[in-house]
Amino acid sequence: MTKIPPLLATQVIVLSLLSSFSIISVQGKNPGVVRTKLLGLKKEEKLSHFRLYWHDIVSGPNPSSVAVVKPVTNSSTGFGFISMIDDPLTEGPEMSSKLLGRAQGFYGSASQKEAGLLMAMNFAFIQGKYNGSTITVLGRSQVFNKVREMPVIGGSGLFRFARGYVEARTHYFNLTTGDAIVEYNVYVLHY
Ligand SMILES: *[C@@H]1O[C@H](CO)[C@@H](O)[C@H](O)[C@H]1NC(C)=O
Ligand SMILES: *[C@@H]1O[C@H](CO)[C@@H](O)[C@H](O)[C@H]1NC(C)=O
Ligand SMILES: *[C@@H]1O[C@H](CO)[C@@H](O)[C@H](O)[C@H]1NC(C)=O
Secondary structure, three states, X not given: OOOOOHHHHHHHHHXXXXXXXXXXXXXXXXXXXXXXXXXXXXXXXXXXXXXXXXXXXXXXXXXOEEEXXXXXXXXXXXXXXXXXXXXXXXXXXXXXXXXXXXXEEEEEEOOOOOOEEEEEEEEEEOOHHXXXXXXXXXXXXXXXXXXXXXXXXXXXXXXXXXXXXXXEEEEEEOOOOOOEEXXXXXEEEEO
16 A cells, blocks of 8 residues: 555545535535434333243144254254244233234254254234334243243334343243243333
8 A cells, every 4th residue: 555645644634524524514414314313312211011922833734833944963952943933922821812912033943052042033012002013032042941031122113222131931831742832021121
């Protein structure tokens, strides 16, 4: 690279500063930026706690969880498998209880040594004022641990700017079919 003499370098900087100022004065704002404002948001941030039951149905004629990628190794953890899910989220542990939304996304084995899943899913709510709003859960689940904690990394609608965590506890697991019901306690900060 050619070395720029110090004086010339200063001139270049001054010139570019001047030209960027003129761009600002002509355009009035940066391209693509609609508005930037100080975060004195009028509404207070609140913490909501939801309890939901997540139904992962892998058996029967209407599974809500389907394997889309088979494991490529024969490791005991199924390392490499991926399942796509559209799991019902209900108010109580029974499937017949009120449907609050659906958990849509996928999980897969991301561990070669233990039962460790990567879970990526949107909880899409359908009831009352939450209808149409979502929260996004992305985290690691060691399925045989009593409590699995995963981060809530965002949300939409009523859950804009959401952050928080979930605690997942297995409520029911059928070793024969692989069907599971998991209790999710969701703690989410939002406006
Ligand atoms: C599966 O396991 C067997 C026995 O442990 C081994 O011989 C074989 O190479 C493995 N196959 C793959 C694809 O990992
Ligand atoms: C939720 O919103 C959808 C689309 O706006 C609407 O069709 C549906 O009836 C709503 N459900 C409830 C329970 O309000
Ligand atoms: C597991 O599922 C099978 C097949 O539906 C059923 O016969 C069995 O009772 C279930 N086991 C438990 C513990 O629920």
